Amino acid sequence: MNNLIRPNIRNLQAYSSARSEFEGNTSVALDANENPFGNGVNRYPDPLQRALKARIGQLKGVGPAELLIGNGSDGIIDLLMRCCCVPGTDEIIITPPTYGMYAVLAQINDVRCTAVPLNTDFSLNVDAILASVNPNTKMIILCSPNNPTGNLLAVEDIGMILNHFNGIVLLDEAYVDFSPDASWVPRRKDFPNLVVCQTLSKAWGMAGLRLGIAIADPEWIAVLNSMKPPYNVNQLSQERSLALLEDESLFRERLDYLLCERKRLLTKLQELDIVLVVFPSDANFLLVKFEKPDVVYRCLSEQGIIVRNRSREPLCEGCLRITVGLQSENDALLNALQNMKP
Ligand SMILES: *Cc1c(COP(=O)(O)O)cnc(C)c1O
Numbered sequence: 516m517n518n519l520i521r522p523n524i525r526n527l528q529a530y531s532s533a534r535s536e537f538e539g540n541t542s543v544a545l546d547a548n549e550n551p552f553g554n555g556v557n558r559y560p561d562p563l564q565r566a567l568k569a570r571i572g573q574l575k576g577v578g579p580a581e582l583l584i585g586n587g588s589d590g591i592i593d594l595l596m597r598c599c600c601v602p603g604t605d606e607i608i609i610t611p612p613t614y615g616m617y618a619v620l621a622q623i624n625d626v627r628c629t630a631v632p633l634n635t636d637f638s639l640n641v642d643a644i645l646a647s648v649n650p651n652t653k654m655i656i657l658c659s660p661n662n663p664t665g666n667l668l669a670v671e672d673i674g675m676i677l678n679h680f681n682g683i684v685l686l687d688e689a690y691v692d693f694s695p696d697a698s699w700v701p702r703r704k705d706f707p708n709l710v711v712c713q714t715l716s717k718a719w720g721m722a723g724l725r726l727g728i729a730i731a732d733p734e735w736i737a738v739l740n741s742m743k744p745p746y747n748v749n750q751l752s753q754e755r756s757l758a759l760l761e762d763e764s765l766f767r768e769r770l771d772y773l774l775c776e777r778k779r780l781l782t783k784l785q786e787l788d789i790v791l792v793v794f795p796s797d798a799n800f801l802l803v804k805f806e807k808p809d810v811v812y813r814c815l816s817e818q819g820i821i822v823r824n825r826s827r828e829p830l831c832e833g834c835l836r837i838t839v840g841l842q843s844e845n846d847a848l849l850n851a852l853q854n855m856k857p
Contacts, residue, residue: 524742529742533559564748564753567756567757568584574760576701581703583728584729586727596654597624598742606628606651606653607626609655610631627651631643632830635830637830639668657687660690665796677706677708681708684710693773693777708732712728713727714728719760787849789852803836804832811835818847820848822848
């Protein structure tokens with residue numbers, strides 16, 4: 516593990532915030548130069564988000580020491596990249612078509628990003644990935660279910676990479692709630708270099724709060740904690756998410772609704788003449804192939820319906836990515852498509 520951490524991070528003298536030095540109940544807090552007039556947000560938030568981690572840990576079946584909360588998943592991916600990759604020297608591997616932020620974050624951090632495309636059936640090309648590893652390869656980022664293709668990556672393929680690569684495997688499970696029992700979190704103890712990244716933005720419906728979650732070996736979490744901005748999750752996000760995480764039955768109900776709608780939307784889309792292929796999905800969106808994706812995209816947007824045009828991505832020629840919405844929204848989409856000429 517130590518060889519994977521940049522020397523400057525290994526030797527980091529972390530900032531110790533006023534609020535993290537003092538434990539217990541404060542009655543007179545004169546340590547942080549806060550404004551004493553109470554307005555609900557005048558105090559700095561808990562830098563370790565203890566209450567939130569207790570609840571998330573309970574929901575995910577992990578301990579708080581295995582959890583890091585970030586300002587969105589992007590904040591976590593960026594942190595991990597800065598932890599492991601020396602700018603100008605080190606490299607990561609990604610498997611396009613996949614989430615665009617990986618390459619952008621690599622570019623921002625001056626980390627070389629090697630792309631090993633998925634196979635045409637959207638499975639991992641394990642041999643090519645392992646053949647692309649060199650001594651500077653510090654991280655492989657995998658996304659399962661993958662965005663924008665929607666499929667889960669095969670357990671055996673992820674296992675092969677975990678077993679044959681000595682660096683960090685960052686497994687982005689942003690959509691895993693839509694695919695029950697698919698998470699690698701229960702197996703985390705077998706793979707100390709596995710970092711699983713999840714989010715409250717999708718199935719939990721809190722995109723506006725910006726809460727990403729890393730689940731990893733406590734030693735990794737400790738290093739990432741030493742690097743993160745001390746107050747990286749604001750008070751309102753901590754409070755609001757905690758309240759929303761309370762109602763697990765509402766979460767299940769809405770998840771079931773979206774899974775039903777995903778199935779219905781898939782069936783209805785397949786019946787349309789202008790649709791060439793609807794790819795099966797383990798996430799909350801469908802990748803749909805059209806003869807003329809740009810025309811369909813424009814026509815939909817003229818009617819106020821916005822989808823994601825992925826037709827210029829490798830292996831996604833002709834494809835639009837469509838999020839599963841409310842029944843009424845999905846009907847509006849289906850209606851609009853029905854009225855288009857092939
Ligand atoms: C939406 C998404 C995320 C979530 O990002 P947040 O910053 O947590 O909102 C992460 N990874 C992938 C692949 C996504 O599609």
